[in-house]
Amino acid sequence: xxxxxxxxxxxxxxxxxxxxxxxxxxxxxxxxxxxxxxxxxxxxxxxxxxxxxxxxxxxxxxxxxxxxxxxxxxxxxxxxxxxxxxxxxxxxxxxxxxxxxxxxxxxxxxxxxxxxxxxxxxxxxxxxxxxxxxxxxxxxxxxxxxxxxxxxxxxxxxxxxxxxxxxxxxxxxxxxxxxxxxxxxxxxxxxxxxxxxxxxxxxxxxxxxxxxxxxxxxxxxxxxxxxxxxxxxxxxxxxxxxxxxxxxxxxxxxxxxxxxxxxxxxxxxxxxxxxxxxxxxxxxxxxxxxxxxxxxxxxxxxxxxxxxxxxxxxxxxxxxxxxxxxxxxxxxxxxxxxxxxxxxxxxxxxxxxxxxxxxxxxxxxxxxxxxxxxxxxxxxxxxxxxxxxxxxxxxxxxxxxxxxxxxxxxxxxx
Ligand code: ADP
Numbered sequence: 298x299x300x301x302x303x304x305x306x307x308x309x310x311x312x313x314x315x316x317x318x319x320x321x322x323x324x325x326x327x328x329x330x331x332x333x334x335x336x337x338x339x340x341x342x343x344x345x346x347x348x349x350x351x352x353x354x355x356x357x358x359x360x361x362x363x364x365x366x367x368x369x370x371x372x373x374x375x376x377x378x379x380x381x382x383x384x385x386x387x388x389x390x391x392x393x394x395x396x397x398x399x400x401x402x403x404x405x406x407x408x409x410x411x412x413x414x415x416x417x418x419x420x421x422x423x424x425x426x427x428x429x430x431x432x433x434x435x436x437x438x439x440x441x442x443x444x445x446x447x448x449x450x451x452x453x454x455x456x457x458x459x460x461x462x463x464x465x466x467x468x469x470x471x472x473x474x475x476x477x478x479x480x481x482x483x484x485x486x487x488x489x490x491x492x493x494x495x496x497x498x499x500x501x502x503x504x505x506x507x508x509x510x511x512x513x514x515x516x517x518x519x520x521x522x523x524x525x526x527x528x529x530x531x532x533x534x535x536x537x538x539x540x541x542x543x544x545x546x547x548x549x550x551x552x553x554x555x556x557x558x559x560x561x562x563x564x565x566x567x568x569x570x571x572x573x574x575x576x577x578x579x580x581x582x583x584x585x586x587x588x589x590x591x592x593x594x595x596x597x598x599x600x601x602x603x604x605x606x607x608x609x610x611x612x613x614x615x616x617x618x619x620x621x622x623x624x625x626x627x628x629x630x631x632x633x634x635x636x637x638x639x640x641x642x643x644x645x646x647x648x649x650x651x652x653x654x655x656x657x658x659x660x661x662x663x664x665x666x667x668x669x670x671x672x673x674x675x676x677x678x679x680x681x682x683x684x685x686x687x688x689x690x691x692x693x694x695x696x697x698x699x700x701x702x703x704x705x706x707x708x709x710x711x
Contacts, residue, residue, distance in 0.1 A: 298694075299323070299383055300687045301437075303361070304390040305429025307421065308332055310360045314368060314377065314384075315687040324368055324377045328360040336360070340367045348372045357425070358432040365436060386441045387433045388690030390481070390682070392422035394446030396472060399453065401689035403697055404430055404442035412444065418472070418528075441697070443690040450480030451514070451521045458523040458617070475532075477524035479506045481682040483514040486627045487521075489663070489678045494623060501618035503611055506680065507637065508628035509537040509580065513607065515614035523617050525610055531566055535599075535606045537580035540570035542606075575599040582630045582637070604640035611641070615648055621673055624650065627680040638666065642675055649673050 298318070304311040313325040326340040326347075336354035341347045348367065354360050368378045378384070389404070395415045402408055409427060416423040430442055446452075451459075459475040460468060467473045486504045494500050502516040511534040514524040525533025525541075535541045543566070552562050573580040576599040578588055588596035615621040624645070625631075626638050635658045642652030649672030657666040660677045667675035 298385045298691055299378070300386050300388055300690050301384045301433075302388045302390075302683045302686045302690070303429050303433060304683075305357055305425050305432075307425045310357060310364070310429060312361075312364055313683045313687070315684070317687055317691045320684055320687065326364070326367075328354060328363065331355070331357060331360050338363060338367070340364070340372070342372070342374065342377060345373045356432075357428040358435060361429070361432045362436055381437065382440075384437060384440055386443060386690050386694045387437060388443045388445055388686040389426060389430050389433070390447065390686055391426040391430075391444045392447045392478065393419035393476065394444075394448045394452065395476070396452070398444070398446045398449055400449050401443055401445040401686075401693050403693050404434070404444050408444060418476070441690075441694045443686075443693045445481060445686040445689045447478045447480045448476045450484040451475075451477030451524050453520040454522055454524070461528075473528055475524070475527040477512070477514070477521065478526045478530050479510070479512045479514075479524075480521075481685040482506045482627060482680040483512075483516065483521060483524070484519075485681050485685045486625050486678045487514075487516040490623045490625050490674075490676055493663075493665070493676060493678075494674065500622040501615075501620055503614045503618070503621055503624045505607060505611075505624065505626050505631055505641075506628045507534075507607070507626065507630035507634075510539065511536045511541075511628070511630070513610045513614065515617045517618060523614060534610065535575075535603050536571045537582075538568050538571045538573045540566050540574070543570075572599045572603060575602060582634055586634065586636060600636070600640065604637055607637075607641045608644055611645065611648075621648060621650075623674040623676060625676040625678045627678050632662075632677055632679050635660065638675075638677070642666065645673070645675075650675055 300315045300317050302313045308331045309327055309329045311327040314323045316323055324342050328336055328338050330336045331354050334353040335351045338350050339347055365381050369376050369381060391412055393415045395418060397411045412423055412427050433442055483504045483506060487502050490502050491500055504514045504516055506512050510530055512524055512526040513534060514521040531539050533541050572585055576585055576595045578596055579585060585596045585599055589600055630637055638657055651668045651671035652675055653666055653668045660666055662679055664677045666677055
């Protein structure tokens with residue numbers, strides 16, 4: 298089965314074409330700066346030089362059409378597909394599934410309506426995710442489309458974890474609650490950890506997704522019971538440019554003193570805070586580490602705060618899980634910054650977690666970074682959100698093809 302995975306943003310479309318169930322990547326790439334006359338297309342086929350071109354691409358349909366064209370054209374070798382109709386299914390990343398979606402679903406008119414309604418909660422993402430779905434439907438008529446939600450992995454959090462202690466009417470009226478994000482990443486990493494643990498079915502796992510955006514999740518079984526991002530991706534850990542947790546009272550005070558509009562306050566919290574806001578230098582962790590090594594004080598402070606916040610959340614989630622069996626680090630910083638992992642991992646002794654400093658510094662790709670005596674296993678697990686989308690797409694499409702009687706336990710057969 299050939300599965301085309303699409304991640305459609307406001308001005309970009311990222312794609313991967315998989316041969317399933319082998320999970321072999323046949324091609325991948327992205328179209329950036331959609332809407333401009335110099336949109337940048339990068340198309341990669343394993344074992345070949347990347348193909349790059351700049352041209353006018355004004356909307357998502359044109360972008361996806363261009364990608365489908367690239368898949369059937371010969372570039373530096375045979376075409377990846379002889380014909381577009383070799384694509385069996387399309388899997389779409391959709392950021393917000395609200396309370397409506399607890400798992401991945403086949404796209405129907407009703408599903409699209411829900412995704413559109415949920416744009417209210419994710420105005421920067423859902424409309425573009427939907428534009429990608431509609432473009433793919435138009436360009437690949439009759440091919441099943443599947444929506445995979447970033448929020449779904451967190452959809453079974455208990456209410457004491459997802460509710461804010463605001464007047465309850467606000468939840469009923471506006472669905473103001475914790476949703477959590479990065480779900481496909483937390484899910485992928487937790488599944489890997491369960492496999493690495495061997496008998497990991499009921500393991501208590503804390504997954505730390507540390508990229509430009511960052512979140513942490515407490516996982517038990519096949520779903521999270523709590524996660525640090527909330528109603529929006531702003532809450533929780535300190536991030537590249539987002540503040541993470543902040544006293545709402547401090548925000549109200551600053552808004553009043555500085556006479557900030559909602560848009561200005563939003564920009565302050567989401568774009569000018571976090572590692573960038575504290576260091577005054579950069580949001581990029583590599584630059585911060587270099588500056589700290591060169592003796593820059595604000596870069597050091599940003600690093601200290603960054604790691605401290607993660608340590609606090611690990612403590613909180615160990616309490617939420619009533620113990621912890623494994624902690625995993627993923628995404629750009631989690632996978633590559635031995636220093637952040639060391640700053641976090643070296644102070645988890647109270648949990649029975651013992652970081653192996655050499656293994657941690659030497660880690661490349663998936664690695665165990667705790668000592669053999671450590672009661673809690675510490676891992677680096679490179680994330681792969683696209684493969685989660687491809688797997689779910691296969692599962693949803695295959696389930697749809699089975700006769701209904703075969704799917705319902707207890708249903709009468711024959
Ligand atoms: P996104 O959330 O945009 O997908 P990534 O997961 O790619 O982001 O993470 C980006 C972050 O990872 C940046 O802060 C970057 O500096 C950091 N990063 C990448 N490689 C390294 C490295 N070798 N050492 C430290 N930080 C790194």
